[in-house]
Amino acid sequence: MLQYIEYGYYDFDSSDKETRDKIHEALNYSPSSISVLPQYVKTIKKNVPSNIRVSTIIDYPLGLSGYEEREIAVKNAIDNGAKSIEIVCPNHALCNRKYDRMRLEIDLLKKLCYDNQIDLKYVLEYKTYSLNLLHKISEILYLKKLPTIYPSTSFFLDSISDNILASMTLQSKNSDLKIIVTGQAWTDKHIDMILDNDNIFAYKTTNIYTLEKISNKIRFLG
Numbered sequence: 001m002l003q004y005i006e007y008g009y010y011d012f013d014s015s016d017k018e019t020r021d022k023i024h025e026a027l028n029y030s031p032s033s034i035s036v037l038p039q040y041v042k043t044i045k046k047n048v049p050s051n052i053r054v055s056t057i058i059d060y061p062l063g064l065s066g067y068e069e070r071e072i073a074v075k076n077a078i079d080n081g082a083k084s085i086e087i088v089c090p091n092h093a094l095c096n097r098k099y100d101r102m103r104l105e106i107d108l109l110k111k112l113c114y115d116n117q118i119d120l121k122y123v124l125e126y127k128t129y130s131l132n133l134l135h136k137i138s139e140i141l142y143l144k145k146l147p148t149i150y151p152s153t154s155f156f157l158d159s160i161s162d163n164i165l166a167s168m169t170l171q172s173k174n175s176d177l178k179i180i181v182t183g184q185a186w187t188d189k190h191i192d193m194i195l196d197n198d199n200i201f202a203y204k205t206t207n208i209y210t211l212e213k214i215s216n217k218i219r220f221l222g
Contacts, residue, residue, distance in 0.1 A: 002195055002218070004032035006180065006204035007211050008154070009040075010060060016043045023047065025208055029215035033084055035204075038077050045081040055084035057123065061155035063088035067105055074109055084119040085109070088153060089137060094129065099140060106144045121180075123150040126166040127158060138170050138177055148178040154206045160185045160193055168199060178202070185210050191217055 007026045009019065023034055023044045035055035036044055045054050056077045059065045065073070067090070074085055087109065093101045106122075113120040122141055126134055141149055151166045152158055163183025171177050180202040185191050191214050194203050205211050 001198055001201065002203060003201050005029075005211065005214060005218075006033045006035065006055070006202065007031040007208070008035040008055075008057065008204060008206045009208075010035075010037055010057065010155075010206060012037075014040075016040070019043055020047060022208065026211060027052070029211045031211060031215075032202075035084070035086060038073060038080070038082075041077055041080040041082045053083045053119070054081060055086060055119075056082045057153070058085060058087040059090075060088055060123075061153045063091040063123075063125075067101070070105070071108060071112075074112060078112070078116050078118055082118065084121070085113055086121050086123050086150065088123045089125070091128075094133060094137065099136065102137075103140060103144070106141070106146065110144065110146065120146060121148050121150065122146060123153050125153060125156070126151050126163075127156050131169065134166075134170060135173055138174060142174055142177060147176055148180065150180050150182050150204065152182050154182045154184065154204075158183050160190045164193065164197065164200070171199065180204050185214070188213070188217075 009022050019040045020043060026034055033053035033055045034048055035057055038056045041056050048054050058073045059070055090102055110120055124134060124137055151163055160183035163181055167179040167181050171179055181200050182204045194200055
């Protein structure tokens, strides 16, 4: 059963004002968290009420930055007021099966976030990695006590049905994973696919119109 909705706004070409305006609009639909690119955390944090978590996504969209750059980006995001960190999985480490390097990063970032009372979640990309690799990443994160993950960044437009299928496939191997579905939902039928699936506990959208439609439907059903 859907427990909460998240909203992410990641337009590269937006100004501070455009970002503030879009976030102001999103607040009308009461998402549990609002996520922006790191450079906009300061821009929006004072305008977001305390009951909505300000989040940012690190190394979006491809996870190609070096380890030190990723660590610095997380530290800066925390200093700027982010209360939640979403970090794209380290592409180079995973493509080269350097799992120990990913484990080291997780330990470092997890301690950094824990010390600052910051939520930490990793973002996978099911269109990039094989199923076996996705299972391996999920296993590593689960054993590191980071069971809440995103199946994709939503940068590559993926359908809601494919996203749900990928999420349920990962969860079928480990039912304790908490997967926040991220596929694109454009129509009422798409939204029903989310709301009618008892296995989906959270959904994140990067489309303000989807946020509006799903929020209104939840209010109507409630």
